[in-house]
Amino acid sequence: MVSSELDLEREYVSRLYERLDELRMDARRQLERVHRQDVGGNHQSRSERDAFARIFEDRIVALNEVDERLAFGRLELAASDVPADESSAADPGETDTDRDVSDGSDSVFRYIGRIGLRDENLRPILLDWRVPQAGPFYQATAATPMGIRARRHLLSKGRKIVRIEDEVFDSADLSTEEVNALQGEGALMASLSTERTGRMHDIVATIQAEQDRIIRSDLAGILVVQGGPGTGKTAVALHRAAYLLYSFRDRLKSSGVLVVGPSRAFLQYIEAVLPSLGETGVVLASVGQLYPGVETSIEDIAEVAVVKGHTEMAALIDRAIKSRQKVPAEPVQLDVNGEPLTLEPHVIANAITRARESRKPYNEARVTFVKTALAELTRALAAQLRSHGNTVDEDDYGMLREDLRSAYDVKVALNTAWIPLSPQKLLQDLYARPQWLAELAPNWSPEKRALLRRERDAPFTISDIPLLDEAAEHLGEHSERSAAIEREAKQQRKRDVENAENAIRNMDVEGLVRAEDLADNFAEQASRGTTAERAAGDRTWTYGHIVVDEAQELSPMQWRLLRRRGPMRSFTIVGDIAQASAAAGARSWQEAVAPLVGRQAHGEGWRLEELTVNYRTPAQIAAAAQQMAEEQRLPVTRSTSVRESEWPIVVIRASDDRFGPDPTAAFAHALGEAVAADRMIDPRGTIGVIVTPDGLAGAYAALAEALPGEVGQGAAGLLLPVTVMTPQEAKGLEFDSVVIGDREAILNRLPRGAGALYVSMTRPTQRLTFVDRF
Numbered sequence: 001m002v003s004s005e006l007d008l009e010r011e012y013v014s015r016l017y018e019r020l021d022e023l024r025m026d027a028r029r030q031l032e033r034v035h036r037q038d039v040g041g042n043h044q045s046r047s048e049r050d051a052f053a054r055i056f057e058d059r060i061v062a063l064n065e066v067d068e069r070l071a072f073g074r075l076e077l078a079a080s081d082v083p084a085d086e087s088s089a090a091d092p093g094e095t096d097t098d099r100d101v102s103d104g105s106d107s108v109f110r111y112i113g114r115i116g117l118r119d120e121n122l123r124p125i126l127l128d129w130r131v132p133q134a135g136p137f138y139q140a141t142a143a144t145p146m147g148i149r150a151r152r153h154l155l156s157k158g159r160k161i162v163r164i165e166d167e168v169f170d171s172a173d174l175s176t177e178e179v180n181a182l183q184g185e186g187a188l189m190a191s192l193s194t195e196r197t198g199r200m201h202d203i204v205a206t207i208q209a210e211q212d213r214i215i216r217s218d219l220a221g222i223l224v225v226q227g228g229p230g231t232g233k234t235a236v237a238l239h240r241a242a243y244l245l246y247s248f249r250d251r252l253k254s255s256g257v258l259v260v261g262p263s264r265a266f267l268q269y270i271e272a273v274l275p276s277l278g279e280t281g282v283v284l285a286s287v288g289q290l291y292p293g294v295e296t297s298i299e300d301i302a303e304v305a306v307v308k309g310h311t312e313m314a315a316l317i318d319r320a321i322k323s324r325q326k327v328p329a330e331p332v333q334l335d336v337n338g339e340p341l342t343l344e345p346h347v348i349a350n351a352i353t354r355a356r357e358s359r360k361p362y363n364e365a366r367v368t369f370v371k372t373a374l375a376e377l378t379r380a381l382a383a384q385l386r387s388h389g390n391t392v393d394e395d396d397y398g399m400l401r402e403d404l405r406s407a408y409d410v411k412v413a414l415n416t417a418w419i420p421l422s423p424q425k426l427l428q429d430l431y432a433r434p435q436w437l438a439e440l441a442p443n444w445s446p447e448k449r450a451l452l453r454r455e456r457d458a459p460f461t462i463s464d465i466p467l468l469d470e471a472a473e474h475l476g477e478h479s480e481r482s483a484a485i486e487r488e489a490k491q492q493r494k495r496d497v498e499n500a501e502n503a504i505r506n507m508d509v510e511g512l513v514r515a516e517d518l519a520d521n522f523a524e525q526a527s528r529g530t531t532a533e534r535a536a537g538d539r540t541w542t543y544g545h546i547v548v549d550e551a552q553e554l555s556p557m558q559w560r561l562l563r564r565r566g567p568m569r570s571f572t573i574v575g576d577i578a579q580a581s582a583a584a585g586a587r588s589w590q591e592a593v594a595p596l597v598g599r600q601a602h603g604e605g606w607r608l609e610e611l612t613v614n615y616r617t618p619a620q621i622a623a624a625a626q627q628m629a630e631e632q633r634l635p636v637t638r639s640t641s642v643r644e645s646e647w648p649i650v651v652i653r654a655s656d657d658r659f660g661p662d663p664t665a666a667f668a669h670a671l672g673e674a675v676a677a678d679r680m681i682d683p684r685g686t687i688g689v690i691v692t693p694d695g696l697a698g699a700y701a702a703l704a705e706a707l708p709g710e711v712g713q714g715a716a717g718l719l720l721p722v723t724v725m726t727p728q729e730a731k732g733l734e735f736d737s738v739v740i741g742d743r744e745a746i747l748n749r750l751p752r753g754a755g756a757l758y759v760s761m762t763r764p765t766q767r768l769t770f771v772d773r774f
C-alpha cells in the first residue's frame, strides 16, 4: 500500500518537474526571441529589449532556485468541503474556478510547494506555500483539522521523493500527545539532524504551527517575536519577509524590505535563505552598514557603547550643531576689495534668527543665513560708499553683493558664524575637542566625557553609525529627498509603467510579463539601480517593512535610526532578551521598542508573540544552559527541546598535568585536544570554538597550526570546518559542535557575561565541550 502510494507521488511530482522544465524552456525560448529581435540603433528599443531580457533571465534563475524540494506537501480534503467557487489558484489574486486535483474518490488533493505551478490549461497543479489555501498544511492539528482529512509530507533527495509521511485527522479519539504532536515530525527530525554547512537553509517544508501564525501575521504594525535560543526566530523572520513580499508585492516592491542583522558573519550565514524562497530584492544590512558611505564592524568598549547608545546623544548632537552658529562678541573688521567694512554682531544675530525660523536642516538653513547676512552687508556697504561721496543706486546692489560674496574676509566671517558641516566632521570634532565637549555637556562627569575622547582620524565604530545618521538628519545635506525629487521619481515611475504597457503590447507578450516588473527593469537599465541598490545607497530611503533580528542588542540610538528608515511603523522584531550581550542593549521589550512606540504598552502600539520550542539545541545542553542562566539570574524564556543528544557535555581542564606546566601553552593544547576529539566523532561536521576577544588570536593561532587550511576566524571562517570566534560574533549562528574556551573569563570578564555564555552554550546542534583553565 505504502509503496504504491509512494509510486503515485513520484509520478505526480515528476509531472510537476516536467512542467517546471517546460516553463524553463519557455522562458529560454522567450529570451532567445528577445535577443534575436532586430532593434536597430534606437536607444529606447535597445533598452526595452534589455529590460525584457532581464525579466526572462530572472525568471530562469528563479525557476532554477526552486529545483530542490519543489513540492513537499499534500493536503487531502473532502470534495464536499471545498466550495465550488473557491479559488485554488496557484498565485494569489487570480481567480480560477478550477477544482483541485482529484483521484476519482470523494477526496481532493492540494499539493504544496516552493512556487505555484499551473498546467498548460492553466489549472493549478502546485500551490505556492504562501497562498491562504496552503495555510492548513502548517496550521492544521489533530485537535483543529481546519477541514483537512489528511496531511502528507513528501521527503525528497534531489528530484526524487524518497519517503512519504502521513497524518490522518479523521480519527475521533486522540491522546494528549497526539493532539500536541509536532507537525510532520519525521520530516522535521530528518531536517534537524542533517549536518550544518555554515549556511542557513529554508524551513519551508517543515514550518510549525506556532511559527506559521507569526509568518502570516498582518503586515501593518510592530510585531515583536520573543523566543529562547534555537526556537526558529531567524528562520521565521526570513520566511515572514518572503511571505510579505509575496502577499503584498504591489506595496512592498517599490519601497523594499530591510533585514537588519547583528554582524556581517550573521548576514553571510542567512544570505542564501531568501533567494532559495525566490526573493532577491531584500536589503540585508548589519548594524554597521546602516549609514551609506561608512561601513564598520569595529565595536566600542562596553562603557563607550553605553554612552553613545543613550538617547541623550541626540540632544548633545543637537546642541553641538546649534553651537556651530556663533554671533561674534565684537564688531569684525572686513576688507572688501580694498574697502574696509565693519561687520556688526547684530547683523549675524539677525541672519541666524531668520535662518532658524525657516526650520530647515542646518546646511539648508545656512543658505538663508548667508543670503540674509549678505543683503544686510550690501546695504551697509552701499551706505558707506555713499557717505564717501560715491553714487550707488539699487541697480548696483547685485554687483556689491557679488563683491562681498567673493571677498575672503567675508567668507571667513560667515563661515565662522555658521560653518558648513558634514556629519563625519561634526562627530570627529566632538570627539577630538574635549574643551568643546565640556561646554556642550557641563553636567557630565569628566570621566564620562573622557570616554568619548578620540583622535580626529580614528575610524568610526558601530555605535557611531546612528550618531552620524542623527547628525545627518539635523544637517540635512546628504541626498535629501526633497519634495521635488520625490515628485519627479513618482512621475518617472508612471512614465516607465506606461512605456512598459506599450512595450508588452508591441512584443505580443501580454499576460506573460507584468508591466510593473518591466518598469523596474527600465529603471535598472537607466542606471537608477534595482530598488534594493537604490535603497541601500540612500540614507533617506523609507522601507515598506523592516525585519530586525537579534533585536535585543540594539541601543536606543540605533532604534531611532530604524524609526527614520521605517516611518510606516511596519516592523518584525525578533530576539531574546536573555541573550542580550551588548552593553547598550535592552533589558525588556517595552524598553527596546520605546523609541518606536513611545510609552504605548504592548497590545496598543505593538504586539508580542512567543516561540516555545527549541529546534536546535539538544535537551541536555539546553538544560545546562538554562541552569547556568538561572544561577546567574538571567530572565530566560523556557523552551522545550525537540531532541535529545547521544553525547554528554565534555569538560577538559587545561590545568591537567598532561598539558604541561605553562598555562598559555596548556590552554592551547587543551583546545586542540577538544577539537581533535570532536573531529574523531564526526569528521564532516562544523565546529565553533568560542573564546573571549582577548583569547581569539591565541586560540586561532594554535588551532590553525594544528589543522592547516581548516580553521577560520569570524565571518571569514564560516564555511570552513572549524571557526574561532567571540560570543558576540557567534550570535544567531549554529554549529554541529561547540567548544567553549575559558567559560569563567566569558562569564566574569565580559560585560553582560552571563548573556554571552548563554549565547555560546546554545549554539550547538549536537555536542558541547568546555575547555576550562582550571
Ligand SMILES: Nc1ncnc2c1ncn2[C@@H]1O[C@H](COP(=O)(O)OP(=O)(O)OP(=O)(O)O)[C@@H](O)[C@H]1O
Pocket: 188, 191, 192, 201, 202, 203, 206, 207, 208, 211, 227, 228, 229, 230, 231, 232, 233, 234, 235, 236, 575, 576, 579, 615, 616, 731, 732, 733, 734, 762
Ligand atoms: N520548523 C522548522 N523546521 C526545520 N528546522 C527548523 C524549524 N524551525 C527552526 N529550525 C532550525 O532550528 C535552528 C534554529 O533556528 P534559528 O536560528 O532561526 O533560531 P533562533 O531562534 O533565531 O536562535 P537564536 O536566538 O539562538 O539565534 C535552525 O537550524 C533552523 O533551521
